[in-house]
Amino acid sequence: MRYMIDTCIVSFIVDGCKFSPVVDDILNDYNNQLFVSVESVKELIVMYRRKRMFNKKYKSERDLISAISDVYGLQIIPTTEQVMLVYADLQLNEAEDHNDPSDHVIISHAIVERMPLISSDRKFHYYRNQGLDFIYNER
Numbered sequence: 001m002r003y004m005i006d007t008c009i010v011s012f013i014v015d016g017c018k019f020s021p022v023v024d025d026i027l028n029d030y031n032n033q034l035f036v037s038v039e040s041v042k043e044l045i046v047m048y049r050r051k052r053m054f055n056k057k058y059k060s061e062r063d064l065i066s067a068i069s070d071v072y073g074l075q076i077i078p079t080t081e082q083v084m085l086v087y088a089d090l091q092l093n094e095a096e097d098h099n100d101p102s103d104h105v106i107i108s109h110a111i112v113e114r115m116p117l118i119s120s121d122r123k124f125h126y127y128r129n130q131g132l133d134f135i136y137n138e139r
Helices: 005-015 021-028 039-047 061-070 083-087 102-111 122-130
Strands: 001-006 033-039 075-077 118-119 135-136
Touching: 001 005, 001 102, 005 039, 005 061, 005 118, 021 135, 033 039, 033 118, 039 061, 039 075, 039 102, 061 075, 083 102, 083 118, 102 122, 122 135
Parallel strands: 001 033, 001 118, 033 075, 118 135
Antiparallel strands: none
């Protein structure tokens, strides 16, 4: 099966964090294909540049990007016009003050690609009624 991995899950993978049993099973099943939106890669580069993450493990942003696919086996996929159209129509979770535009692009990307999105962000549940197949990683 195909799955979209949110930015936080990629960072947990790189850092060697533990996952909920359901998510751990998905991530360790070699029959599954794991994808990352280019929007998540952008967020990871920003974290690296702000020296928040990965600086001790990778010498450069390029090394980090290469590791995403070469070391961790995640496939990076670009956004498309269709993703942006879904993003433009996405009803935002204002009740929980969910105003992160990168999250909204990643959610839209998962909807367009028809992939379950794995994240530790509880606010993503809201988007299920808009077509998001969401798997929550409880920490």
